[in-house]
Every structure is written in structure tokens, then in C-alpha cells.
Amino acid sequence: MTGGGRFSLAGRKALVTGANSGIGRAIALGLAESGADLVVHHLGDDEGALDTCRRTEALGRSAHAVEADFTVSGAAVLLAGTVLEEHGNIDILIANAAIERRSQWSALSESDIEAHVTANFSSLLLLARTLLPPMIERGWGRVVAIGSVLAARPRAETVVYASLKSAQLTAIRALARDVGAKGVNMNVVSPGAIETERNSERYADPAFRRAVEAKIPIGRAGRPDDCVGPVLLLCSDAGAYITGANIPVDGGWSIGDAPGNAGVTA
Numbered sequence: 001m002t003g004g005g006r007f008s009l010a011g012r013k014a015l016v017t018g019a020n021s022g023i024g025r026a027i028a029l030g031l032a033e034s035g036a037d038l039v040v041h042h043l044g045d046d047e048g049a050l051d052t053c054r055r056t057e058a059l060g061r062s063a064h065a066v067e068a069d070f071t072v073s074g075a076a077v078l079l080a081g082t083v084l085e086e087h088g089n090i091d092i093l094i095a096n097a098a099i100e101r102r103s104q105w106s107a108l109s110e111s112d113i114e115a116h117v118t119a120n121f122s123s124l125l126l127l128a129r130t131l132l133p134p135m136i137e138r139g140w141g142r143v144v145a146i147g148s149v150l151a152a153r154p155r156a157e158t159v160v161y162a163s164l165k166s167a168q169l170t171a172i173r174a175l176a177r178d179v180g181a182k183g184v185n186m187n188v189v190s191p192g193a194i195e196t197e198r199n200s201e202r203y204a205d206p207a208f209r210r211a212v213e214a215k216i217p218i219g220r221a222g223r224p225d226d227c228v229g230p231v232l233l234l235c236s237d238a239g240a241y242i243t244g245a246n247i248p249v250d251g252g253w254s255i256g257d258a259p260g261n262a263g264v265t266a
């Protein structure tokens with residue numbers, strides 16, 4: 001099945017980071033359903049990456065798995081170079097992979113801060129530095145970074161993670177401004193509470209689930225699949241006039257949030 005018309009991604013090739021699980025896997029498969037070929041990035045999950053590749057091939061698209069640890073300095077540059085060399089130009093970059101280590105600010109270690117900065121912020125800029133020029137040359141490209149509603153909801157135990165989601169948004173908007181006239185659109189999709197591998201233990205606690213659901217106007221936690229449609233819009237010609245945007249996918253959770261609202265405990 002391929003999404004047709006203005007949502008079609010036929011003939012496009014996408015690199016999706018963290019495409020072995022959760023939101024990244026759902027987005028990767030959505031892109032493939034709409035006609036894109038894939039480069040499936042993962043870290044330490046051969047089985048998950050192969051599963052995404054097999055499911056992509058079952059949709060009639062090609063898929064190749066690549067591995068990189070973005071907490072390691074130089075890994076993003078190496079990956080981008082290898083991808084261009086071995087898999088050809090990338091039309092669509094989905095920067096989805098991220099680490100989230102929660103701890104009180106008073107317990108933060110320098111190495112933890114550095115790991116977050118390298119994986120969640122530097123890797124986006126370094127992937128973009130290599131992958132954007134060929135997009136600009138061909139006059140068409142899309143970058144979607146996966147943000148978080150936490151960027152606008154600062155809380156002490158996610159101070160590094162949330163700050164970097166804010167920084168990522170600013171970076172995307174800065175670059176979007178520069179490449180907009182060259183056919184390259186760059187946006188952020190910001191999920192709210194989405195049930196995935198990273199938080200399955202928290203959601204196993206019924207009290208946690210109830211607390212989260214009570215704050216969401218749509219009344220349920222999100223599913224990875226909820227993030228797919230907005231990304232397809234931004235990656236296709238249907239989204240040709242959208243750049244530098246930040247689209248929340250949070251069941252309405254952020255409606256009425258004041259900047260700096262720290263009252264959400266889920």
C-alpha cells in the first residue's frame with residue numbers, strides 16, 4: 001500500500017533514527033507505507049531493526065539497518081557519511097533517537113549532561129551538516145525532529161532532557177529559516193505522553209496511568225501510531241508550506257499550559 005496524491009513519498013529515501021522501536025518504528029513504517037525507502041538506524045537492537053526492515057520490505061520498499069551510538073562523539077558524523085556513501089542521498093531525515101535519564105539536578109553528573117548534549121542535540125546538527133547540502137542541491141528535503149511537550153514544561157528531574165528539546169526546536173527554526181528558499185523544510189513534532197518501550201514500566205503502574213490520563217483531554221495515553229500522521233504531512237508535498245513549526249501530538253495535554261507550568265506530575 002502506498003499513500004497516494006499529495007501525501008505520496010514515492011521515490012523518496014528516509015533516514016529514521018531510533019527506528020527499531022516505539023515512535024521511530026511507527027514513523028518509519030508510516031513513511032514506507034507512503035512509498036519511501038528506508039535507512040533504519042538503531043542502537044544495540046539488531047532484532048528490532050531487522051523487524052522494521054522486514055516489515056518495510058513487506059510493503060514493497062527497501063530498507064537497510066545501520067547502527068550508531070549518538071552519545072559517542074563523532075558517531076553522528078560517521079553515520080551520516082556512511083549512509084551517503086552506502087545508501088545514496090537522503091531526502092527525509094527523522095531525528096527521533098534520544099536518551100532520557102531522569103535524576104534530580106543535584107545528582108547530575110558531568111558525563112550524564114555530556115551524553116544528553118551529544119546524543120539529543122549535537123547529533124541533529126551533525127547529521128544535518130552532512131545530509132542537508134545534497135537536499136539543497138536537489139532542491140527538495142525534509143527534516144522532522146521529534147521534540148517533547150516537556151520542552152515547554154520544565155521540571156527539575158528532566159532539566160537536561162527538556163532543555164535540549166528546547167534547544168533542538170530553536171536549532172530547527174534557525175536552520176529552517178536558512179534553507180526554506182532551497183526546498184528544504186524543517187519542523188518539530190512534539191509528543192506528549194506516548195506509551196513506548198522507554199516508559200512501559202511506569203505505565204504498568206495503574207496509578208501512574210490514571211494520573212496521566214486524567215490530564216489529557218482526549219482521555220488516554222498516546223500510541224506511537226498517533227505520531228505518524230503529522231510526520232507524513234510534514235514530509236510530503238502536502239506540507240510544502242510548513243516550516244519551522246512545532247506540532248504537539250499530546251491529546252490536548254498542553255492546552256492551556258502556561259510557559260513554565262510545573263504543575264503536571266505525571
Ligand SMILES: NC(=O)C1=CN([C@@H]2O[C@H](COP(=O)(O)OP(=O)(O)OC[C@H]3O[C@@H](n4cnc5c(N)ncnc54)[C@H](O)[C@@H]3O)[C@@H](O)[C@H]2O)C=CC1
Nearest residue numbers: 018021022023043069070096097098148191193194196198
Ligand atoms: N514516549 C514518550 O512519551 C515521548 C517520547 N518523546 C520522544 O520520542 C522519541 C522516541 O522515543 P520513544 O519511542 O518513546 O523511545 P524508545 O526508547 O522506544 O526509542 C528511543 C530510540 O532511541 C534510540 N537510542 C537510544 N539511545 C541511543 C543512543 N545512545 N544513540 C543512538 N540511538 C539511541 C534507540 O534505538 C531507540 O529506538 C525520543 O526523541 C523521545 O524523546 C517525546 C515525548 C514523549
Ligand SMILES: O=C(O)C(=O)C[C@H](O)C(=O)CO
Nearest residue numbers: 148149150191192193194266
Ligand atoms: O519523555 C518525554 O519527552 C515526555 O514528554 C514524557 C511524558 O510527557 C511523560 O512524562 C508522561 O508519560
